Amino acid sequence: MDYLTELESKTIYVIREAYSRFDRIGMLWSIGKDSTSLLWMCRKAFFGEVPFPIIHIDTSYKFKEIYEFREKYAKEWNLDLKVARNDRAIDAGMGPDKGAKLDCCNALKTQALKDFLAELQLDAILLGIRRDEHGIRSKERYFSPRDEHFKWNYEDQPPELWDQFKSSTEGHDHLRVHPILHMTELDIWRYVKKEDLPVVDLYFAKNGKRYRSIGCACCCTTVDSDADDIDKIIHEIETTDVSERSGRAQDKEDAYTMQKLRALGYM
Amino acid sequence: MGKRESMKIVIVGHVDHGKSTLIGRLLYDTGSLPPDRMEVIRKTCEEMGMPVEFAFVMDHLREERERGITIDTAQTFFNTPSRDYVIIDAPGHKEFMKNMITGASQAETSILVIDVDEGVQEQTKRHAYILGMLNLKKNILVMNKMDLVDYSRERFEEVRDEVTAFLKRLDITPSYIVPAVGTLGENFAKKSDKIPWYDGPTVFGALDALEKDKDISEKPLRMPVQDVYEVEGKRIIAGRIESGKLKDGEELVLLPEDIKVKITGVLEFNRERHSAEACESIGITISDDGTAKRGDLLSDPGNRPRTGKKIIATLFWMSPQAFDIGEKLTFRANTQETPCTVKEIMRRIDSSTLDVIEDNARVLKENEVGEILIECEKPVSFELFRFIPELGRFVLERGNDIVAGGIITHSL
Numbered sequence: 001m002d003y004l005t006e007l008e009s010k011t012i013y014v015i016r017e018a019y020s021r022f023d024r025i026g027m028l029w030s031i032g033k034d035s036t037s038l039l040w041m042c043r044k045a046f047f048g049e050v051p052f053p054i055i056h057i058d059t060s061y062k063f064k065e066i067y068e069f070r071e072k073y074a075k076e077w078n079l080d081l082k083v084a085r086n087d088r089a090i091d092a093g094m095g096p097d098k099g100a101k102l103d104c105c106n107a108l109k110t111q112a113l114k115d116f117l118a119e120l121q122l123d124a125i126l127l128g129i130r131r132d133e134h135g136i137r138s139k140e141r142y143f144s145p146r147d148e149h150f151k152w153n154y155e156d157q158p159p160e161l162w163d164q165f166k167s168s169t170e171g172h173d174h175l176r177v178h179p180i181l182h183m184t185e186l187d188i189w190r191y192v193k194k195e196d197l198p199v200v201d202l203y204f205a206k207n208g209k210r211y212r213s214i215g216c217a218c219c220c221t222t223v224d225s226d227a228d229d230i231d232k233i234i235h236e237i238e239t240t241d242v243s244e245r246s247g248r249a250q251d252k253e254d255a256y257t258m259q260k261l262r263a264l265g266y267m
Numbered sequence: 268m269g270k271r272e273s274m275k276i277v278i279v280g281h282v283d284h285g286k287s288t289l290i291g292r293l294l295y296d297t298g299s300l301p302p303d304r305m306e307v308i309r310k311t312c313e314e315m316g317m318p319v320e321f322a323f324v325m326d327h328l329r330e331e332r333e334r335g336i337t338i339d340t341a342q343t344f345f346n347t348p349s350r351d352y353v354i355i356d357a358p359g360h361k362e363f364m365k366n367m368i369t370g371a372s373q374a375e376t377s378i379l380v381i382d383v384d385e386g387v388q389e390q391t392k393r394h395a396y397i398l399g400m401l402n403l404k405k406n407i408l409v410m411n412k413m414d415l416v417d418y419s420r421e422r423f424e425e426v427r428d429e430v431t432a433f434l435k436r437l438d439i440t441p442s443y444i445v446p447a448v449g450t451l452g453e454n455f456a457k458k459s460d461k462i463p464w465y466d467g468p469t470v471f472g473a474l475d476a477l478e479k480d481k482d483i484s485e486k487p488l489r490m491p492v493q494d495v496y497e498v499e500g501k502r503i504i505a506g507r508i509e510s511g512k513l514k515d516g517e518e519l520v521l522l523p524e525d526i527k528v529k530i531t532g533v534l535e536f537n538r539e540r541h542s543a544e545a546c547e548s549i550g551i552t553i554s555d556d557g558t559a560k561r562g563d564l565l566s567d568p569g570n571r572p573r574t575g576k577k578i579i580a581t582l583f584w585m586s587p588q589a590f591d592i593g594e595k596l597t598f599r600a601n602t603q604e605t606p607c608t609v610k611e612i613m614r615r616i617d618s619s620t621l622d623v624i625e626d627n628a629r630v631l632k633e634n635e636v637g638e639i640l641i642e643c644e645k646p647v648s649f650e651l652f653r654f655i656p657e658l659g660r661f662v663l664e665r666g667n668d669i670v671a672g673g674i675i676t677h678s679l
Contacts, residue, residue, distance in 0.1 A: 001484075001546055001547070003271060006546050008548075009548040012507075012548035016493050017493070020493065020494045044535070044536040044537070045505060046536075047536045047550060048498070048536055049498070114325070125386065131343070132342075132343065132344050135325070135341070138342050139340070139341050141369070149346070155605070157339060157369075158668065158669060158674070159368060159585055160669075161367070161368060161672045162660050162661075163358065164599050164661075164669060166668075166669070168665050168667035170666075171667070182342075198449070247370055
């Protein structure tokens with residue numbers, strides 16, 4: 001069997017397990033290539049109609065292309081789109097220039113998600129993180145419990161064997177479910193090509209620059225690249241020696257920023 | 268592109284025998300460590316006042332780096348010209364066995380690392396036992412740290428004989444046994460001139476030479492029902508084909524109800540399908556669609572799985588809270604789930620020595636193995652692990668926690 005089909009099949013299995021095990025679930029859609037691929041696999045898992053809300057955490061600092069893409073596909077794919085925003089912090093002036101990036105990510109992403117989960121009372125949320133993105137993410141489980149403070153107890157994670165996952169939230173606040181954990185950046189791009197998926201234009205090179213990872217406009221930088229179509233991007237990633245998140249500010253502050261962020265409930 | 272082969276390997280072995288260094292070496296020699304990632308590691312080590320530590324490639328948690336140990340399993344990726352590899356790192360410490368098993372259960376093959384200077388140690392044996400239990404019987408033995416024994420052929424052979432004798436008891440015969448030095452890269456990317464007496468493949472050569480398992484789609488059809496969805500007036504049975512294949516119009520049997528059904532459609536969103544095979548998460552519609560539910564199994568009618576309430580299995584107990592015979596647990600195998608009790612522990616085994624602790628035991632403690640008889644409340648459909656592994660393995664749950672993993676060895 002085609003290895004991309006095998007990867008997709010595992011993802012769909014995990015999505016269906018989450019849906020079957022938990023009454024109230026949702027999916028976080030950052031509108032990047034990973035969560036858009038995950039969203040596509042949710043559509044495939046349920047034969048077109050995704051039976052749960054799709055949540056966008058909006059920091060208000062995203063690229064305009066991201067907002068356009070969101071509106072277009074939310075409509076075209078008939079999504080139950082919910083936008084989560086920490087307006088109080090935004091109105092109070094929280095932004096990337098105000099203090100440490102850690103604080104901004106915490107207020108505008110993690111807190112926004114906390115408020116929203118409390119409001120929707122979700123048991124489980126699907127997220128498009130991948131093991132090869134970051135060393136801390138490589139330690140994740142498919143089904144990962146979080147407490148009411150969103151803390152991740154990475155020193156004592158539940159065992160996962162043979163696609164048998166943690167199946168209850170008892171004693172926890174909610175579960176994070178990571179259906180594309182096993183896919184790499186290269187797998188995602190090959191999958192985007194195979195399934196002919198739309199992605200935000202920012203990934204394609206213009207004037208010798210492109211974004212390899214997208215998020216808030218202020219905290220993402222471009223990489224040098226002439227890859228202006230999917231085939232060229234695939235070729236670039238096959239041969240590059242620059243890591244994917246090299247353009248992401250929140251990874252840079254110190255060696256453990258990502259661990260701190262994740263321990264506090266960051267995606 | 269899609270035809271490229273990928274292989275998942277777990278790296279196991281005793282603490283400090285060089286697992287993380289071996290992984291660092293595999294990544295480094297294949298150019299899979301971006302310079303910027305290496306730079307971050309170099310800086311962190313500098314701040315901690317220590318030489319560059321390859322283990323930090325996998326050990327990302329601050330607690331792991333400060334204590335110099337691997338706490339949890341992690342996965343990383345590299346490729347050779349012939350294949351893509353997923354490396355699964357497994358903690359060596361006894362207290363993190365559940366993490367080691369979590370990692371190893373996702374692998375297809377393994378590298379067992381042994382420090383030739385120290386020889387076989389407790390975790391070498393325990394990890395080897397898990398490999399045997401998980402049916403990871405195709406593996407590579409890397410005899411690491413050859414530099415510490417002056418590349419001595421005699422010492423190599425002595426340790427090799429000790430390990431292979433132990434592995435033989437677990438029915439494991441290593442495909443390759445490679446003398447190597449992870450820190451220096453001897454016998455990794457190219458043949459070491461310090462070990463002229465060895466004429467086998469390098470570590471990379473051995474990896475690329477390992478063959479993938481035979482295609483599971485040649486086995487009889489087994490498709491556990493994962494869920495049933497109503498879509499545009501149709502009841503779609505969703506599930507993953509664990510073995511075999513299916514096509515439009517074929518007759519199947521739905522178990523445990525024992526109802527004959529016919530496939531009326533094979534469905535994938537956005538694609539026209541008429542057939543599907545093992546490993547695919549797919550949807551089908553069937554002639555009698557009123558009864559199928561999660562936990563049922565669709566099978567080839569001419570070659571059915573075993574069905575019953577009593578199962579004989581080998582069980583690895585992972586919880587720090589010991590277990591007493593008669594305790595109510597939940598049996599979970601693929602999408603089936605039922606309350607169960609362990610009726611007998613015929614043998615209680617120490618997983619690091621393979622010594623029988625006692626016959627007819629009443630308790631199993633953390634990291635112990637039991638040969639047990641389980642009785643389920645409801646009948647389950649299963650296979651012996653050695654025939655179709657996907658249908659021959661299960662976990663036990665206590666309350667809401669997975670506490671044990673087992674493989675089915677016999678039925679009654």
